[in-house]
Amino acid sequence: MKEDLMEIICCPLDKHDLDLDVTEREDGEIISGELVCTECGESFPIEDGIPNLLPPDMRDEAPA
Amino acid sequence: MPERDSDADRSRAAVRRTYEDIGAHFSKTREYAWPEVESFVAAFTDCGTALDLGCGNGRHAELLAGVADRVVGLDASRALLNAATERVGDEVALVQGDAVELPLADDCIDLAVYVATLHHLPSRDARRASLDDLARVLAPDGRALVSAWSTAHDRFDAEADAETGFDTTVDWTLPGGETVPRFYHVYAPAEFERDVAASDLRLVSVELSSGNCYGVVEPEGKRT
Numbered sequence: 001m002k003e004d005l006m007e008i009i010c011c012p013l014d015k016h017d018l019d020l021d022v023t024e025r026e027d028g029e030i031i032s033g034e035l036v037c038t039e040c041g042e043s044f045p046i047e048d049g050i051p052n053l054l055p056p057d058m059r060d061e062a063p064a
Numbered sequence: 065m066p067e068r069d070s071d072a073d074r075s076r077a078a079v080r081r082t083y084e085d086i087g088a089h090f091s092k093t094r095e096y097a098w099p100e101v102e103s104f105v106a107a108f109t110d111c112g113t114a115l116d117l118g119c120g121n122g123r124h125a126e127l128l129a130g131v132a133d134r135v136v137g138l139d140a141s142r143a144l145l146n147a148a149t150e151r152v153g154d155e156v157a158l159v160q161g162d163a164v165e166l167p168l169a170d171d172c173i174d175l176a177v178y179v180a181t182l183h184h185l186p187s188r189d190a191r192r193a194s195l196d197d198l199a200r201v202l203a204p205d206g207r208a209l210v211s212a213w214s215t216a217h218d219r220f221d222a223e224a225d226a227e228t229g230f231d232t233t234v235d236w237t238l239p240g241g242e243t244v245p246r247f248y249h250v251y252a253p254a255e256f257e258r259d260v261a262a263s264d265l266r267l268v269s270v271e272l273s274s275g276n277c278y279g280v281v282e283p284e285g286k287r288t
Contacts, residue, residue: 005157008172009112010137012165022080050145052160053167058077058140 001030001051009017011037012055018044075186076162079247080140086236086244086260087143091121098124100273101177104209104280105131107280111175115208117163117198118181122148129155132175136168154170164194168201171286176208177199180276183212186231192263193250199264204286207268210279212251217275226252253277 006020016039023046024031029045035044035051045052083090101124116125119137121144128135129152137156139145145158161167163181179196185191198208213231229252235243237276251259253270256277260267265281272278 001157001159002071004134005136008169009121009159009167010169012161012167015170050142050149050158050160051167052142054080054140054160054162055165058080060077060081 001046001049003030004029008020009035009053011040011042013037013042014039014051016040040056075247076140076190079184079186082236082244082246083139083141083184084143086238086246087141087147089238090236091144091147094121094123094242096123097127098179098211098274098276100271100276101179101209102127104278105175105177108132108175108207111283112203113172113174115168115173115176116156116199117166117176117178118184119148119156119158120144122152122158124177124179125156126152128175128177136173138163138168153192164190164197166197167199170200171203171206173201173208174203174206177207177208178208180211180213182210183251184247185249186247188249188259192259195260195263195265198281199206199283199286202283202286204283204288206283208265208281210265211276212256213248214256214272214275214277215250215252216272216277217250219275220250220254225254228255 018035022030022033031049033046105127108131113134114128114132116137119139121124122137125135125137135156138159138161229250232248233245237243260279266284267279270279
């Protein structure tokens with residue numbers, strides 16, 4: 001994802017802003033990292049360049 | 065925070081898992097944009113931010129990229145988003161998310177398409193909540209096209225003028241012959257209009273085309 005996406009994404013649960021913690025960048029794209037809600041503290045992963053902002057109960061850690 | 069319906073959440077997770085299983089194959093059969101969506105999008109130019117809600121492989125996000133500065137493609141299924149990455153990854157910002165609990169700020173979307181996705185949400189409450197959340201993210205003068213499968217479709221025996229639609233399961237057959245069930249709520253056109261009217265969206269116009277209900281909507285009560 002590009003960093004300017006931060007302007008419009010938010011926590012799916014309470015719609016508050018997210019903090020960005022980048023683990024890996026490549027050519028201006030954020031490849032991996034974490035988005036953390038500034039209000040509820042829920043953490044959302046960025047995996048292979050795509051932020052996973054599913055509510056936690058819709059994720060599954062190990063897809064079948 | 066509103067109380068959450070754990071049954072519906074589990075079912076939404078199940079719909080997502082279905083598309084994780086079939087996404088790669090499904091997306092190969094969804095090559096072209098729908099003409100109804102093309103003509104809706106063609107009426108706009110110079111939009112700020114556009115959203116394809118339930119973007120699948122990105123075929124409609126691709127259209128939006130022609131008229132908007134920024135396009136967000138959102139889908140619950142990572143398998144579908146991987147297909148979208150190949151097709152439109154350079155021009156569309158892809159986000160994995162839920163259509164009921166959108167991870168997008170209030171008023172940030174100028175133009176949206178929500179095509180063939182609403183009918184996968186497994187309860188009326190979830191569908192209503194999703195329409196409300198779309199209204200929340202739309203800018204005061206934002207517009208969206210919402211479509212859902214309807215009882216007017218040839219494959220159903222139902223009466224097109226029924227007051228309410230029905231829930232059903234439609235199998236997807238993978239190349240190896242394995243079938244994967246998919247949940248659908250098939251809308252009666254009158255019910256589609258009623259559900260949109262009851263939400264925070266206002267129906268600007270509605271039509272039936274190719275067995276689908278299409279509603280052009282705007283957020284209600286945001287203009288000052």
